[in-house]
Amino acid sequence: xxxxxxxxxxxxxxxxxxxxxxxxxxxxxxxxFKLEEYFGETVLNLPxxxxxxxxxxxxxxxxxxxxxxxxxxxxxxxxxVWSLLLMILFFTFLTFYSAYFNKVTDCGCFGDAIKLTPWxxxxxxxxxxxxxxxLFVNQHLIRPLGTKTFRTIVVVLTILGCGFMAWYVLNHxxxxxxxxxxxxxxxxxxxxxxxxxxxxxxxxxxxxxxxxENKEFTEKTLMDIPEGATFVERIxxxxxxxxxxxxxxxxxxxxxxxxxxxxxxxxxxxxxVAYDLTKSDPEGLARLxxxxxxxxxxxxxxxxxxxxxDELIQTVKKQYALPFDFYxxxxxTLKTIERANPSIVVLNKGTIVQKLHWNDAEDTNx
Numbered sequence: 001x002x003x004x005x006x007x008x009x010x011x012x013x014x015x016x017x018x019x020x021x022x023x024x025x026x027x028x029x030x031x032x033f034k035l036e037e038y039f040g041e042t043v044l045n046l047p048x049x050x051x052x053x054x055x056x057x058x059x060x061x062x063x064x065x066x067x068x069x070x071x072x073x074x075x076x077x078x079x080x081v082w083s084l085l086l087m088i089l090f091f092t093f094l095t096f097y098s099a100y101f102n103k104v105t106d107c108g109c110f111g112d113a114i115k116l117t118p119w120x121x122x123x124x125x126x127x128x129x130x131x132x133x134x135l136f137v138n139q140h141l142i143r144p145l146g147t148k149t150f151r152t153i154v155v156v157l158t159i160l161g162c163g164f165m166a167w168y169v170l171n172h173x174x175x176x177x178x179x180x181x182x183x184x185x186x187x188x189x190x191x192x193x194x195x196x197x198x199x200x201x202x203x204x205x206x207x208x209x210x211x212x213e214n215k216e217f218t219e220k221t222l223m224d225i226p227e228g229a230t231f232v233e234r235i236x237x238x239x240x241x242x243x244x245x246x247x248x249x250x251x252x253x254x255x256x257x258x259x260x261x262x263x264x265x266x267x268x269x270x271x272x273v274a275y276d277l278t279k280s281d282p283e284g285l286a287r288l289x290x291x292x293x294x295x296x297x298x299x300x301x302x303x304x305x306x307x308x309x310d311e312l313i314q315t316v317k318k319q320y321a322l323p324f325d326f327y328x329x330x331x332x333t334l335k336t337i338e339r340a341n342p343s344i345v346v347l348n349k350g351t352i353v354q355k356l357h358w359n360d361a362e363d364t365n366x
Contacts, residue, residue, distance in 0.1 A: 006138040009131040010071055013084065016128065017068030023114075024061040025165055027174040029339040030112060032057040034104070038094065040233055041214075042207075043103045058170075062162040063087075069158045071135075074144035075151040081139045084132050092125040112178035172357045174339065180246040181337045186351045188264055190247035197243035204249060204330070207232040222328075223256055227311055231276075234332050252305070253328040263327075264350035268300040270364075272324075274342040275334035277308040277316045284342045284358030285320045291344060291361050292324060298366045300346075307331035 024031045032054040039046045039053065049056070067087070070080045098104040099118030116124065135142065144151060169175060177183065180190055193199065206217045208229040217225055236249075252260040263269060272288050274280045292302050304326035306313065313326045338345060340357040344364055347353065354365050 002138060003141050005134060006141040009134045010142060013128065013131050013135065014068045014072040017064050017071070017084070021061045021064030021068060021162075024057070025065065025162060026169060026176055027112065027178075027339065028057045028061060028166055028170065029054065030174075030179075030335075031061060033335055037104055037233070038098075042233065043098070058166050062159065062166065065162050066155060066158050070151075070155055071142075073146070073151045073154050074142050075155050077139055077142045077144070081132070081136050081142070085136050088125060088129050088132050092122070092129055095122040095125050098122075171359050173355060173360075177355075179336050181352060181355075183352050183355055185247075186349075187247055187250060187260075187347075188350045191245050191250060193243055193245055199240075199242045201239035201242070202244070202248065203237045203239055205235040205237050206330075207235065222253075227309055229309075231307065231331060234330060249330055249333045251327075251329050251333075252303075254325060259327065263301075263303070264347070266301050266347070267349055268295075268298070269347040270295045270300050270302045270366075271345040271347065272302070272304045272342050273334050273338045273340075273345055274304065274306045274308070275331045276341065277306055277312050280316075280341050281358060284340070284361075285316065285322070287358055287361045288342060289321050291364055292322070294364065295366055300366060303327055305329050305334055305337075307334060 035053040035057055036050050038044055039049045041047055063083075064087075067080055067083055070076060071084065095118065099122045102118065104118065165175075181187070204219055206222065206225075207214050208217060208225055209215075209232050210226055210229045214232055215229075250260060251258050252263050270291070272291075274285070277285075288304075295302050302324045304313075304322070304324055306326050307328060307330060308316075308326070316322065317326075337343075338355055340359075342358050344356040344358065344361060345352060345354070346356075346364065346366070356364060
């Protein structure tokens, strides 16, 4: 009975770690955004780690997959089981902290593929912890598969395969888009609320650091944000529960007015998405002018989408000779639309027909 329970735990934990790791490896930038949320001042208060969030994200997800594979083949079982135990103890603490203090509404355990509430995430980690403790106590029952050379080759190939996958999705796009803005999505329909559905009241609170002090701004007071203020985070305050459409925070603001209704009716629209121009890749920004010329020659309306300040927008437009307007949209929304910074999104009357990393700008289908 003990052996059966141990082998079941081995397979269950191994497969779950592989699936969880691969889902996040499909979108390491998205996982890095989640880590930045954890590192924030209002959660773990480790802001010095935020610049390294992407590197940490890539390491963690590859390590997660490798641990799952190593457990299944029985490679370095002592090191593997100890690593599994330490990792699950850390994440169990993290999910409990998030759930109890309501700090992070989605742990990101399975990326955007499977959304879990904080308490669901904590419950999942507790279950995993139980199975890993079983493995830890009975690690002598974890029999290696094949020869040592075979196991080493499997683990090395796993590391190389994960490394290549990470490189590819970081330089292009996630292999599978699980977000609300995937190709083929109509933004207007995504924002629609079905007849009879309960209405939700959600107030978006934007936290900006103004002269060393964090201050709150609402959608109605965004224009009051002073120049030089630094975005800290956005908090969705639920005033009353109800049906929440997949897309509920999309705006296209210019000079204080929201133009999304008319822009989403454009049959030929190209959006350059750059959630933060200070973090945009210089080479990527330089390529936007080329795409602009190509798109306008084919009758497309071209706009930029950013959450950056007007002062920064004007500086970037001048530096990279970008003649189009930048419309304001919340940084979190822009990060959800596309991971590359900058990126290219082609729309036809509000329907997303193509999304591209700036590395693939020459493949823009116009």
